[in-house]
Amino acid sequence: MAHTFTATVTSNGMVSIPAEARRRMGIKPNSQIIFSIDDDVMTVKPVELTLEDVIGSLPPLPEGTSDDLDELIHQAVEKAMIEKYGRQ
16 A cells, blocks of 8 residues: 655755654664656665675674684574573
């Protein structure tokens, strides 16, 4: 079912996206959005980040911590299995 929302363009070319539209689309403050234009139809949608988009956004782990991380993952999986199934 299509939902239509109306907004006004300011003299600076800015538009406030109506709250209901932001809520439905999961648009939060500082979200990026994409404007696509096909003939006379404009589509606005939130940018969906991929793993490739965020690679390099975190510093590398300090030397030797990957073994610790593997152990923490193993412990978390073990705990989840016990909680869910009552066994390892």
